[in-house]
Amino acid sequence: MRKKELKLVVTFHTTADAMAMEKACRELDVPGRLIPVPREISAGCGLAWCAPLTERERLTGVMAERGIEQEDLHECML
């Protein structure tokens, strides 16, 4: 397994929101990727956006700019 480090994880209500996030981040050159939602956040399935801790401001900016609704914003060891 890869070495874990603290990361930001944004969860969404729907897959459509997660896909909107990926598209926006790619267009605006904000780093990160879609991952399966980690166990410590939710026992259900779904997608989450995982990004370096340093990107918090840019991530919230992207979501505000594009009207993307997050479910929650977490910090996780991943």
Next chain:
Amino acid sequence: MIYMDNAATTLHKPDAVKQAVLAAFDTMGNAGRGASEPALDASRVIYATREKLAHFFNAESASRIVFTANSTESLNIAIKGLFYPGDHVITTVLEHNSVLRPMYECQEHGVEISILGCDEKGNISYDEMERAIKGNTRAVVCTHASNLTGNMIDLDRVGEITKKHGLLFVVDASQTAGVWPIDVRKTGIDVLCFTGHKGLLGPQGTGGMYVRTDVGIRPLLSGGSGIDTYNPHHPSQMPTALEAGTLNGHGIAGLGAAVSYLEETGLDVIREKEQSLMWRFYEGISRIPGIKVYGDFSTRKRAAIVSFNIGDYDSSEVSDELNMEYGIVTRPGAHCAPLMHRALGTVEQGAVRFSFSHYNTEEEVNTAIRAVEELARE
């Protein structure tokens, strides 16, 4: 073969649609089920198609576009999910069974329905629509164009009525989406139901609906959603709320390519071509003795459909003759529009329906006119 049954389904699709479907077979996993590359590829293609359709119909956002298998599924979701016993809903005799049958089911469960009649040309009265509104009226559900006559309902006018009286406005765009521009917000449409395989030029098994923000619809199906697994209820967030189970990703890939083709080609170009073929055919056959054409041809605003009968010949016989002797594909019979046939007095005879695509040619139309002329002489 000359294919002139485009109101049933468009046979000729853009090459890009076929390529997109084929490509999807090599790349697509299950959308929203995990974050593997194949699963993400499917999610991306589906989301991109949502965005395209949202732009195409001027929806508020991609999340207001729901994918279904066809208009019938969309209309069932809308009609069965919006109304409660005691509600009154107005519809018209122009409707297809995909509107009428779910409405009749609602009626059996206590929803009151009024079905507006039509004049001899097959047009409804907007004054009559307004007069039908009562205290418990919740909605108007109507088609954009009759699949039998090609007559159109003026959505702007209905939108004004529904807005004035605070009613929901549900539209069946099966015969017009992809040919006539539809702006859901400008027109005041609350729910737009469309199929992918007709004017939108996508694969069969694709379709969808637009649902305005704040319009809540009880889901017809519940089940796998890819999210919120331990919730005993289906998620309420759109579009997932109305999409249970694996979507038709391969088909949706094709639908996305089809919408791009329509945007690139231009609806005006497509519509003008269809219209010129329809008018050429109409003018060619309407002068033939013994031909009775149905619908309103006094307006240029109509779908590219010409339905008619020759004398008292069975429409099935005429359509079969066109197929076997001339290789011309049309549709006879009742076209799932029972009330329109009743209004036109064609329940027994049915009607022969020609419906055009921008892929048809003037030569094909000339051949079709000659074929009808010959059959009418016999």
